[in-house]
Amino acid sequence: MAGRKLIEEALPIWSTAPQNWTSAASTGDYISMKGYQSVMFIIQTGAWAAGTAAVTVNEATDVGATGAQALTFLEYWTNSATAASANMVRTVCASTFNIINQANTLYAIEITADTLTTNTNYDCISLAIATPGANADFYSAVALGFRTRYQRDTATMIDAIAD
Amino acid sequence: MAPRKLIQNRLPMFGIAPADYRGLAPSTPYVSMKGYDSLMFIIQTGASDGFPAVIVNEATDVAGTGAQQLTFLEYWTNEANIASANMTRTVCASTFAMNAANALYVVEIIADTLTTNSGYDCISMQIGPSGKFGLFFSVAIVGNQVRYQLDTASMIDAMID
Numbered sequence: 001m002a003g004r005k006l007i008e009e010a011l012p013i014w015s016t017a018p019q020n021w022t023s024a025a026s027t028g029d030y031i032s033m034k035g036y037q038s039v040m041f042i043i044q045t046g047a048w049a050a051g052t053a054a055v056t057v058n059e060a061t062d063v064g065a066t067g068a069q070a071l072t073f074l075e076y077w078t079n080s081a082t083a084a085s086a087n088m089v090r091t092v093c094a095s096t097f098n099i100i101n102q103a104n105t106l107y108a109i110e111i112t113a114d115t116l117t118t119n120t121n122y123d124c125i126s127l128a129i130a131t132p133g134a135n136a137d138f139y140s141a142v143a144l145g146f147r148t149r150y151q152r153d154t155a156t157m158i159d160a161i162a163d
Numbered sequence: 164m165a166p167r168k169l170i171q172n173r174l175p176m177f178g179i180a181p182a183d184y185r186g187l188a189p190s191t192p193y194v195s196m197k198g199y200d201s202l203m204f205i206i207q208t209g210a211s212d213g214f215p216a217v218i219v220n221e222a223t224d225v226a227g228t229g230a231q232q233l234t235f236l237e238y239w240t241n242e243a244n245i246a247s248a249n250m251t252r253t254v255c256a257s258t259f260a261m262n263a264a265n266a267l268y269v270v271e272i273i274a275d276t277l278t279t280n281s282g283y284d285c286i287s288m289q290i291g292p293s294g295k296f297g298l299f300f301s302v303a304i305v306g307n308q309v310r311y312q313l314d315t316a317s318m319i320d321a322m323i324d
Contacts (some may be wrong), residue, residue, distance in 0.1 A: 005271045006203045006307040007239060007250075010169060012269050014244035017209040018181030018301040031248070040169045042205075042303050046180030077170060082177035086194070086306075086321035088170075106177045106303075110168045140181040140301040142207050142267070145248075146169040160248035 011145040013160050015041060015127050018140035021053070028127035028141055030063040031160045033113045037147035041127045043107040045099060046138035052098040053132040053139075057111060059122040062163045070095060071125060072115065077108040099129065099139065110146075124163070174309045176321055178204060178288065178302030185213065185298050188291030193225040194321045195285045196274045200308035204288045206261065206268040206300060213296030214261040218289050219272060223282040224324045232257060233286060234276065239269040261290070261300070271307075285324070 015028035031039055043055065059071040072095050077088040082104050091097070099107065109127070116122045127141055145160055178191040194202055206217065221233040234257045239250040242263040250269065253259070261268055270288065277283045288302060306321055 005201055005273065006173065006305060007269060007271050010173070010203075010305075011248065011250065012203075012205045012239075012241075012267055013248045014207070014241065014265070014267055017265060018207055018299045019209045029244070029248075038168055040175070042175045042305075044177060044181060044301055044303050046182045046301070077175075079175075079177065083192075084322070086174065086176045088174065104177060104180050106175060108170060108175045110170050112168065138181045140207050140209070142205050142303055144169060144305065162247070 009148055011148045011160065013143040013145055015143045016129065016141035018138065020136055020138050021132060022136055023131055023134045025131045026129045030060055030065055030124045030126045031143055031145065032063055032124045032163055033116065034123055035148060035160060036113065036145035038110050038112040039125060040108055040110040040144045040146060041141055042144065043099065043139060043141045045103060045105045048101060048103040048137050049135040050101060051133035051135045051137060052101055054096055054098055054130040056096045056128045057109060058126050058128055059116050060124045061121045063124050065126065071111065073109060073111060079106040082106055172309050174306040174321065176304040176306060178304045181299065181301035183297055183299050184291060184293055186293060186295055188289060190287050190289040191302055191304060192322055193222055193227055193285040193287045194304060195225055195324055196277065197284055198309060198321060199274065199306040201271055201273040202286060203269060203271040203305045203307060205303045205305065208261060208264055208266045209299030211264040211298045211300065213294045213298045215291040215293040216258050216260050217268065217270065218258050219270060220287050220289060221277050221283045222285045225285050225322055233272065235270055235272060240266065242266040
């Protein structure tokens with residue numbers, strides 16, 4: 001029997017477009033976590049001319065970013081040797097880290113729903129990446145909603161970018 | 164106690180760097196499936212005017228030895244990501260064409276669909292050629308049901324045979 005597929009319980013969600021982000025900051029789509037146990041952001045860099053860019057995660061009370069504030073996260077995963085190995089390394093942090101001045105790197109952050117300020121109705125999150133400066137720096141980001149409810153039934157699926 | 168995280172037994176991997184691939188046909192690195200039940204390829208398009216074909220190749224090692232096209236029969240897409248996060252499943256015959264800017268396409272390959280009886284255990288996605296139109300995209304890969312993910316000393320490296 002074929003193994004169970006990841007897509008049956010984890011939904012890829014659009015976050016940040018692949019492009020040259022010179023002199024520009026990016027804010028990913030706000031994702032409602034009502035239908036997910038956790039959301040993993042995967043950031044992938046391409047050509048990287050110079051500079052670094054700070055990564056943060058914001059929480060809000062709706063997908064319109066109402067009441068947006070920085071969210072605490074304490075670890076991220078990285079692979080800056082993607083040509084040599086697929087393995088990632090866990091690093092502790094204090095709610096932010098920098099995309100380093102190196103091309104073709106991979107970063108992952110995973111936010112579990114119980115780390116949001118749910119007692120004041122924060123249930124949406126977004127990835128924010130500061131400008132890398134005036135440099136030709138390419139990156140993209142995609143999110144994966146984990147433990148998705150109703151993934152195979154689009155009629156009843158909870159939409160991650162609707163409240 | 165915090166719930167179990169996706170990253171504890173799924174491994175994100177580098178696929179194709181975000182860039183403008185006009186006139187090119189980039190491929191992801193070959194990924195060995197020895198340590199995974201399945202691999203999910205996530206294609207993310209940016210500003211794009213040309214929409215090339217997507218295929219998956221299998222090989223007997225990560226250098227691409229004996230490369231041949233692999234059969235896959237479904238993919239998932241979201242071409243309206245501004246309006247909804249939901250994806251739609253579409254059947255196909257081992258290939259499909261990307262069709263929109265700012266869209267998501269997903270192909271998931273399970274290990275038992277490879278030609279394992281003759282030593283095929285590595286796969287790579289190829290996109291294009293794209294023609295002369297602007298075509299920004301990137302591809303990320305997620306290995307599913309990873310062995311040893313939290314123990315880097317004994318982890319099976321997906322880019323080594």
